[in-house]
Amino acid sequence: MKKFLTCLLYGLPVIFFGVCYFLMTVWGEDIIQGAGTAPDVWNDIVGAFRHNSRLSDMYAWTVINFFDFQYSFGVDTIFRLIDVAIATWIIYLLASLILGRWPRLQLKDSLVFALSFLVILVTPHGYTLYRGFSVIHNYLIIGLATVAFGLPFVRSLAGQKVSKMYQKWWFALIIGLIFGMSSNITPIAFLICFVLVKLWQMWRTKSGGKAWRLPAWQWWMLAGMIITVAVAYIFGAGVSTYANNPVYTETYDYLAFSEIFANFGGSLVRVVKHIVVNFGYSFGLILGMAVILGGLAWVTSKVQGRKFQILPTSSSECGVVVGCVVFATIYLLCGSQIMLPVRLALPAYLALVVALGVLVHDWWIRSELTENVAIGVLMAVLMVAMVIIKADFALEYRAQMAQVLTAIEAAPDEVVCISPEIARPKKLPFINLGQDETFAEWALSYMTVYGKEVRVCE
Numbered sequence: 001m002k003k004f005l006t007c008l009l010y011g012l013p014v015i016f017f018g019v020c021y022f023l024m025t026v027w028g029e030d031i032i033q034g035a036g037t038a039p040d041v042w043n044d045i046v047g048a049f050r051h052n053s054r055l056s057d058m059y060a061w062t063v064i065n066f067f068d069f070q071y072s073f074g075v076d077t078i079f080r081l082i083d084v085a086i087a088t089w090i091i092y093l094l095a096s097l098i099l100g101r102w103p104r105l106q107l108k109d110s111l112v113f114a115l116s117f118l119v120i121l122v123t124p125h126g127y128t129l130y131r132g133f134s135v136i137h138n139y140l141i142i143g144l145a146t147v148a149f150g151l152p153f154v155r156s157l158a159g160q161k162v163s164k165m166y167q168k169w170w171f172a173l174i175i176g177l178i179f180g181m182s183s184n185i186t187p188i189a190f191l192i193c194f195v196l197v198k199l200w201q202m203w204r205t206k207s208g209g210k211a212w213r214l215p216a217w218q219w220w221m222l223a224g225m226i227i228t229v230a231v232a233y234i235f236g237a238g239v240s241t242y243a244n245n246p247v248y249t250e251t252y253d254y255l256a257f258s259e260i261f262a263n264f265g266g267s268l269v270r271v272v273k274h275i276v277v278n279f280g281y282s283f284g285l286i287l288g289m290a291v292i293l294g295g296l297a298w299v300t301s302k303v304q305g306r307k308f309q310i311l312p313t314s315s316s317e318c319g320v321v322v323g324c325v326v327f328a329t330i331y332l333l334c335g336s337q338i339m340l341p342v343r344l345a346l347p348a349y350l351a352l353v354v355a356l357g358v359l360v361h362d363w364w365i366r367s368e369l370t371e372n373v374a375i376g377v378l379m380a381v382l383m384v385a386m387v388i389i390k391a392d393f394a395l396e397y398r399a400q401m402a403q404v405l406t407a408i409e410a411a412p413d414e415v416v417c418i419s420p421e422i423a424r425p426k427k428l429p430f431i432n433l434g435q436d437e438t439f440a441e442w443a444l445s446y447m448t449v450y451g452k453e454v455r456v457c458e
Helices: 002-023 028-032 041-051 055-066 076-099 107-121 124-129 133-157 169-180 186-205 216-234 246-251 257-262 264-304 315-334 342-366 372-410
Strands: 415-418 452-456
Touching: 002 076, 002 107, 002 372, 028 133, 041 055, 055 076, 055 133, 076 107, 076 133, 076 342, 107 124, 107 342, 107 372, 124 133, 124 264, 124 342, 133 169, 133 186, 133 216, 133 315, 133 342, 169 186, 169 216, 186 216, 186 315, 186 342, 257 264, 264 315, 264 342, 315 342, 342 372, 372 415
Parallel strands: 415 452
Antiparallel strands: none
16 A cells, blocks of 8 residues: 555656646747747747846747647657656655655655645646746746755755765756756845855854865856856846836836835835735745644644654754745845746745745654555545646647637638637636636737737737
């Protein structure tokens, strides 16, 4: 029973991501970036670099070249499989950070793997990994780069063994280069966090030289990160051209530095509003789950006559919790010029998932507060339900979109009008397991499908 449940808990997230990526229909932004058209790889790489100098955008714009409007066996099979692998690897690395080692084929470890999956995918943050390919391809790279880069630093901070692979100079440099250009805010937030940790170590040891005596792999990783951050800022678009996008300036209340100096009082009020909203979306969710899971653990402990401890007894695990909370705090503060869309807060939320995971692992799993099999069954039931609901929603929307795409292809005119109500995806009240927006909501005058302009009917 335990072996079967272990394999099931490891396998269900893979199945979920497979259902997501193979049944998903490309949406408007995917089409605008090149889906369904002849590949133009080099121009897309250059265009993405000039638009928003992130490796994640460059990857997204390039990969979507190979996607048709809907999946049928072809070249995009490879890239959809890569998407599944990256998403699964993110969850695996999160579980590794929580455990302090690589997960093994045992029930306790599979529970942590399943927990990492659920804490992301049953919250609004989960849509980042299944909303649309233009989002997915961005944030799979951002998520993987963040977790893979942070892994050895967290292990080192906790006094745990750093993988030999990370200690190879070429691997450390490559990870640093990828991380430095993976996103706009994350490298800056990490660098601030790293300096704060070193200052804390200086204060604790009363020795500046010892605190800054870094192992070679850290120098290589930091060097790679700084190189690509410099490339993005000097030769690329800097922070982002999104600062000039009305969607960001109006919808997300982007606050430019020039506005801060021109109206400091009003800007301060807006920044405080941003901070409250940004922290609410990330810390609010995690704190809510921590209160519920911790409260249940406390009640169960009292019933069993056992001592309940909020923080882990291990100082290294406490260090991981504090380090992740500090990074998430700094990241959200760095992004306080804007009311961050949920997807932009993903790196901070991943850090908080690790912090929550360490606590829950100590409360429920390691302590064996209740039967691990019972916890595993509950998780498996929830994940099976998610897979079934996602498949049902995706198949229905795919069928609707097949009719829409067929009608567009067969239309005799060069301009095709479609109703905004056509092919409307299903949604759940809190968890959005369907596609985020209708096709018609993205049917702008510059969207071309099968060589025809697609517009929304007035």
